[in-house]
Amino acid sequence: MTDFLRLLVVFLAAINPAGVAFVAAAWTPERGRRVVLATGGLLAEALVLAAVFGADGLLDFLEVAPESFRLAAGIVLLVVGVQVLWGLTPSAAAGAGLSAGLFPFAIPLLAGPATLAAAVSHSVDDGEGVTLAAAGLALAVALALALQAPAAPRVLDGLSRLTGGLLVVVAAGLMVSGVRAI
Amino acid sequence: MWRGLLVTLALWAGGALILRATVAAAEHCPSITADEALAGATEAAAWIARVQRPDGSYLYEYNAAQDAETPAYNVVRHAGVTMSLYQLAAGGVPDFLPAADRATAWMVARLYRHDDWQALQDADGGIETGASALMLAGLAQRRLATNDPTFDFVMRALARFLLAMQQADGSYLLTWDRAASAPDPRERSKYATGEAFWALALMHRLFPGEGWDAAARAVADYLSLHRDRIEQQKFPPWADQWAAYGLAEMAAWPEAASGPVLSEANVRYARSLAERFGFLVRVDSRRTDSWLSKLLHGRRARGAGIGTWVEALDSLWRLTGADGRMADMRPKVAERAVCSAGMLRDRQVSPARAATFARPDLALGAWYTDGVTRMDDQQHALSGMLRAREILASQAAARP
Numbered sequence: 001m002t003d004f005l006r007l008l009v010v011f012l013a014a015i016n017p018a019g020v021a022f023v024a025a026a027w028t029p030e031r032g033r034r035v036v037l038a039t040g041g042l043l044a045e046a047l048v049l050a051a052v053f054g055a056d057g058l059l060d061f062l063e064v065a066p067e068s069f070r071l072a073a074g075i076v077l078l079v080v081g082v083q084v085l086w087g088l089t090p091s092a093a094a095g096a097g098l099s100a101g102l103f104p105f106a107i108p109l110l111a112g113p114a115t116l117a118a119a120v121s122h123s124v125d126d127g128e129g130v131t132l133a134a135a136g137l138a139l140a141v142a143l144a145l146a147l148q149a150p151a152a153p154r155v156l157d158g159l160s161r162l163t164g165g166l167l168v169v170v171a172a173g174l175m176v177s178g179v180r181a182i
Numbered sequence: 183m184w185r186g187l188l189v190t191l192a193l194w195a196g197g198a199l200i201l202r203a204t205v206a207a208a209e210h211c212p213s214i215t216a217d218e219a220l221a222g223a224t225e226a227a228a229w230i231a232r233v234q235r236p237d238g239s240y241l242y243e244y245n246a247a248q249d250a251e252t253p254a255y256n257v258v259r260h261a262g263v264t265m266s267l268y269q270l271a272a273g274g275v276p277d278f279l280p281a282a283d284r285a286t287a288w289m290v291a292r293l294y295r296h297d298d299w300q301a302l303q304d305a306d307g308g309i310e311t312g313a314s315a316l317m318l319a320g321l322a323q324r325r326l327a328t329n330d331p332t333f334d335f336v337m338r339a340l341a342r343f344l345l346a347m348q349q350a351d352g353s354y355l356l357t358w359d360r361a362a363s364a365p366d367p368r369e370r371s372k373y374a375t376g377e378a379f380w381a382l383a384l385m386h387r388l389f390p391g392e393g394w395d396a397a398a399r400a401v402a403d404y405l406s407l408h409r410d411r412i413e414q415q416k417f418p419p420w421a422d423q424w425a426a427y428g429l430a431e432m433a434a435w436p437e438a439a440s441g442p443v444l445s446e447a448n449v450r451y452a453r454s455l456a457e458r459f460g461f462l463v464r465v466d467s468r469r470t471d472s473w474l475s476k477l478l479h480g481r482r483a484r485g486a487g488i489g490t491w492v493e494a495l496d497s498l499w500r501l502t503g504a505d506g507r508m509a510d511m512r513p514k515v516a517e518r519a520v521c522s523a524g525m526l527r528d529r530q531v532s533p534a535r536a537a538t539f540a541r542p543d544l545a546l547g548a549w550y551t552d553g554v555t556r557m558d559d560q561q562h563a564l565s566g567m568l569r570a571r572e573i574l575a576s577q578a579a580a581r582p
Contacts, residue, residue, distance in 0.1 A: 063209055107187060107190060182511060182518055
């Protein structure tokens with residue numbers, strides 16, 4: 001699997017397009033959803049950009065080796081994955097308007113701790129370009145699905161939990177890699 | 183909305199703090215130069231020479247708080263400490279050869295002879311693989327330092343003991359049973375096999391064509407393929423710096439000029455060792471002496487512990503230069519070796535700190551853990567810092 005495909009799987013698992021669409025369908029009125037999602041998407045992309053390009057500086061500031069941060073990122077992904085697997089998705093009456101774009105869509109759905117931790121870790125390990133490309137595409141997929149927001153909450157919930165399971169697997173791999181790395 | 187956002191951000195901050203306090207704590211790698219590494223190694227050797235008794239043995243362990251020496255002794259560690267002094271001589275500092283030779287005379291007086299071999303025995307008459315292996319490794323270092331053939335006979339006799347202790351699968355048992363005139367099948371040692379491996383690899387380097395390589399290869403394959411499983415290592419691979427020494431020595435054998443000496447399994451094993459030692463360095467680099475650090479990250483490793491990591495990483499760095507299959511690991515292995523060498527130098531007792539001890543002569547140049555130092559703290563730290571010089575020098579040369 002190429003680096004890009006591998007990272008795309010990571011970010012699809014972290015961002016969880018089905019989960020985002022579930023929230024969009026359940027708590028965002030159809031009218032104005034486009035504005036909310038566009039705002040959320042732009043803010044999330046800005047946060048991911050900051051994470052990707054600030055990764056080296058952040059790890060230098062924290063005095064943490066990339067391998068050690070990988071373990072920490074894996075733990076974050078594991079916690080989020082378990083939350084999603086058990087259906088503990090954030091519940092908030094998102095409402096309409098730009099504020100809903102910030103919360104809950106940008107934070108914590110689109111640019112949640114799993115996404116940002118993965119962005120920092122993979123930016124340092126795999127490079128900024130491929131990380132940004134994978135994260136960007138995953139965000140786009142999430143927004144596109146949320147925009148359609150099919151009225152199938154059970155299907156979306158089921159897909160979301162499956163994605164949570166995938167995130168747990170991704171997290172385990174990251175943690176093992178963080179321990180086994182030099 | 184704002185309440186929800188603030189609660190979310192507060193939760194994130196809490197989680198980040200927990201991670202920061204635990205797995206993502208700051209890692210401290212004190213800087214060190216090649217000259218400082220050599221100075222640290224030399225000061226450790228000076229400590230060893232200062233505490234040597236007239237009969238050639240050393241002070242085994244000293245508790246500074248109680249100003250008391252431990253009456254126990256360990257012949258394996260005696261051999262290891264002596265080896266480190268010879269290593270220093272082979273590394274260009276012959277000042278401590280007289281002390282090392284006195285320690286060798288002490289060992290020669292305690293050799294047990296059987297059939298065509300000889301082995302180092304302890305005070306109770308016990309004959310252990312590791313003691314003889316390290317004595318042999320020390321004499322090999324002496325040979326490299328002096329080119330003096332005086333102990334060649336003893337070296338070959340010790341090596342024949344190692345052959346006698348080797349099992350069909352290449353592994354080693356710990357002790358020789360005098361009554362049975364055979365290796366005691368009941369006990370193994372996680373150190374002795376690697377020690378024997380390195381000693382045999384050194385024998386082939388010094389005396390090529392005498393057949394020591396076959397035995398060394400057999401151990402290498404046992405370590406690479408079977409040891410952790412057979413000896414039920416809980417978290418494999420066992421952090422075996424002697425195995426790293428042996429693999430690096432094999433990769434530098436004369437026949438390496440015509441092709442790689444290590445098998446694919448040996449290389450995989452070497453890579454796993456690099457990962458293990460790198461992890462140990464990262465974890466310990468987060469530790470400080472504060473009570474909070476001890477609570478969250480555990481106690482700092484003692485000088486001997488860190489020393490073994492530096493020794494291993496030094497050897498593995500040499501391996502990354504000798505075998506192209508390890509080349510991708512070279513920068514990271516160097517980084518961890520330099521970090522751990524810096525940690526060692528930083529924790530070594532300086533003249534200023536030694537002055538605060540009741541016995542400054544027993545403090546200067548040593549590594550203390552909870553107020554106690556043991557001779558192998560200085561041994562492993564000496565060896566580690568000595569061999570880290572090459573890495574440090576190459577990094578300095580590479581800088582613009």
